Every structure is written in C-alpha cells, then in structure tokens.
Amino acid sequence: MAAGDVAIPDGVLIGMCNPLLDIQAVVGKDLLDKYGLKANDAILTEDKHLPLFDDLVKNYDVEYIPGGAAQNVLRTFQWIINQPNKSVFFGAVGNDEFGEKLREKASNAGVQVHYQVNKEVKTGTCAALIYEHHRSLAAHLAAANTFTLDHLDKPENEAAIANAKFYYITGFFVTVCPDAILKVAKHGAEHNKVVMFNLSAPFVSQFYTKQVNEILQYVDILFGNEDEVKAYSAANNLDTDDVKEVALKLSQIEKVNKSRPRQVVITQGPDPVVVASEGKIQEFPVQQLKQEEIVDTNGAGDAFCGGFLSQYVQGKPLAEAVSVGCYAAREVISQQGCTFPPKCQLH
Numbered sequence: 196m197a198a199g200d201v202a203i204p205d206g207v208l209i210g211m212c213n214p215l216l217d218i219q220a221v222v223g224k225d226l227l228d229k230y231g232l233k234a235n236d237a238i239l240t241e242d243k244h245l246p247l248f249d250d251l252v253k254n255y256d257v258e259y260i261p262g263g264a265a266q267n268v269l270r271t272f273q274w275i276i277n278q279p280n281k282s283v284f285f286g287a288v289g290n291d292e293f294g295e296k297l298r299e300k301a302s303n304a305g306v307q308v309h310y311q312v313n314k315e316v317k318t319g320t321c322a323a324l325i326y327e328h329h330r331s332l333a334a335h336l337a338a339a340n341t342f343t344l345d346h347l348d349k350p351e352n353e354a355a356i357a358n359a360k361f362y363y364i365t366g367f368f369v370t371v372c373p374d375a376i377l378k379v380a381k382h383g384a385e386h387n388k389v390v391m392f393n394l395s396a397p398f399v400s401q402f403y404t405k406q407v408n409e410i411l412q413y414v415d416i417l418f419g420n421e422d423e424v425k426a427y428s429a430a431n432n433l434d435t436d437d438v439k440e441v442a443l444k445l446s447q448i449e450k451v452n453k454s455r456p457r458q459v460v461i462t463q464g465p466d467p468v469v470v471a472s473e474g475k476i477q478e479f480p481v482q483q484l485k486q487e488e489i490v491d492t493n494g495a496g497d498a499f500c501g502g503f504l505s506q507y508v509q510g511k512p513l514a515e516a517v518s519v520g521c522y523a524a525r526e527v528i529s530q531q532g533c534t535f536p537p538k539c540q541l542h
Contacts, residue, residue: 212265271501366395494533
C-alpha cells in the first residue's frame with residue numbers, strides 16, 4: 196500500500212496538546228520508588244517530583260526527544276503520509292532553547308506549529324522513564340500550562356481552524372485550557388467536521404470528570420487504553436471493569452452532531468484493539484513483537500493514533516486504519532522513545 200498516494204489538503208488535521216521535550220532514560224525500579232512513580236503510568240509532577248529532572252541529567256544517560264502526546268500523533272501521521280504541512284499543532288512553549296528544539300523537530304517532521312510563546316516561563320519537559328520496556332511519564336508542564344483561549348483568536352489560527360476537517364485533542368490539555376477544547380469541538384460539531392479526543396491517562400477521568408463529560412458530547416472518535424477506560428468507568432460509577440462494556444457505554448453518550456455515530460477505539464497493548472459503535476463491538480488482533488524486538492513502549496499509544504489518522508483522513512476503512520495504527524505502534528516500540536525508522540514500509 197502506498198501511504199502517500201492520495202492528495203491530502205494542507206492543514207487538514209489540527210492537534211492540540213502540551214508540547215513537551217522528553218528527557219528519556221532507562222532506569223531501575225529504585226528510581227520509580229524514590230519518586231513514588233508507577234511502571235506504566237502518566238502523571239503531572241508535584242513539587243516532590245521536581246528534583247527528578249536534575250537526578251536524571253546528572254546520574255543517567257539521557258536522550259532529548261520531542262514529545263507531548265498530540266505532537267507525537269502528528270509526527271507519526273506526517274511520517275506515514277509522507278506529505279509535509281498536512282497537520283497543524285496548537286500548544287504553548289517558552290522562549291528558550293528547548294522551545295526552539297521542539298519547533299525544529301516538529302517542523303522537520305512536516306508539522307506546522309502554531310505555538311503560543313511565553314517569554315516568562317520555560318518550555319515544558321517530561322521525564323520519560325523506561326523500566327523493563329514500560330514507560331512512566333512525569334510531565335512538568337511549565338509553559339505548556341499557560342496556553343490561553345485568545346491564542347485561537349489570532350487571524351492565522353482562526354484560519355487554520357476553519358480550514359481543517361479533523362481535530363485531535365488530548366485529555367492532557369483538559370488540565371490546561373478546557374475552553375480552547377470546547378471552542379474547537381463546537382466548531383467541529385457545527386460544521387460537521389470530525390472531532391477526536393483521547394482520554395490520555397487515568398488521572399484525567401479521575402480528577403477532571405466534569406470537563407471530560409462536557410467535551411464528550413462533541414466527540415466523534417474517542418481513543419483510550421484499557422487503564423484509561425477503567426478509570427473513566429470508576430469516575431462515572433458505571434459499575435463495570437469490562438473494557439467492551441465501558442466502550443459501548445462511551446459510544447452511546449449523547450452527541451451534539453448526530454450525523455455520524457461515535458466510534459470508541461480502545462488499545463490493550465498486545466491484546467486486540469476494541470472498537471465500539473452503534474451498539475456493536477469489533478475486535479482487531481494485534482501482531483505481536485518478539486521480546487527482543489521491544490525497546491520501550493513510550494509513545495506507542497500516540498503512534499497508534501497517528502497511524503490510525505493517516506488512513507482515516509483519507510477515507511480508508513476502519514480495519515485499515517487500525518492495521519496502520521498497529522504498524523506505527525510496533526515501529527515506535529522497537530525504537531527509543533517516540534521516534535521512527537528513516538523509511539516507512541508503507542510508502
């Protein structure tokens with residue numbers, strides 16, 4: 196299959212999230228225990244976690260990798276479609292070296308970055324700790340936490356929103372600027388465009404339940420993994436831990452735009468991808484990697500979404516979107532961090 200064989204309009208996909216520079220290292224369980232972190236989780240740092248960043252740089256072999264969930268999704272999307280400038284990213288960075296590094300890496304990947312630049316606060320960072328193939332993420336949002344709604348009112352950003360046909364927003368951004376999410380989501384619903392949302396991490400549903408549920412009424416495609424879905428169920432008293440049941444319930448939450456049914460797409464690591472829509476469940480098996488092929492799982496979920504979107508925006512069937520999503524996740528799992536081989540085998 197040729198991934199770039201369909202002419203895709205510039206700026207067809209917008210992503211919104213927290214742009215972060217990942218500071219990644221392979222660590223032992225002792226470091227996770229020292230800072231109270233879990234092996235397969237994502238959190239926002241508290242004061243007690245802040246010494247972790249110095250600890251990493253001084254005592255571990257670190258790599259700096261462009262991160263932030265939606266930015267990872269867009270970089271994956273661009274890598275697969277192999278046509279630059281088809282996606283646009285909104286988020287806030289500092290006026291510093293890390294911000295410039297993020298801009299350079301994203302632009303080189305083909306993403307149009309429309310950063311809001313904060314001259315007072317440093318660019319956000321994320322400690323990406325790899326322990327036995329699992330990733331524990333501790334995000335220090337810094338400048339990313341200062342994104343404001345009025346950035347979307349700039350003429351070039353209004354034009355980008357009007358021009359796009361697909362919007363991908365992460366649950367992480369709910370902690371920063373839910374009003375910006377709602378502005379874009381309402382625009383999508385009013386103009387029959389596709390609004391996509393990722394549950395992102397268990398804490399999002401646990402601590403921002405009201406905001407997530409307000410956003411969900413505009414969402415056409417909802418992404419998440421099994422832990423995030425179970426956290427949503429617990430936060431909303433759905434009384435079930437069954438991933439398929441929760442996915443079905445999520446698919447049936449009332450939508451503002453009734454012209455298309457909601458699809459709920461749940462990844463479960465090596466277990467089948469579950470898709471719930473219109474009262475039905477579909478399962479798609481996942482091709483397994485050998486143990487020696489696994490480097491780390493950091494960015495695997497983002498890569499899946501980027502691969503999925505690369506086909507979805509071209510109108511390809513669901514099975515193909517899931518298949519390419521799984522392919523992208525496998526490629527990222529066999530690399531350090533959310534990075535890709537020079538050549539995409541789909542081209």
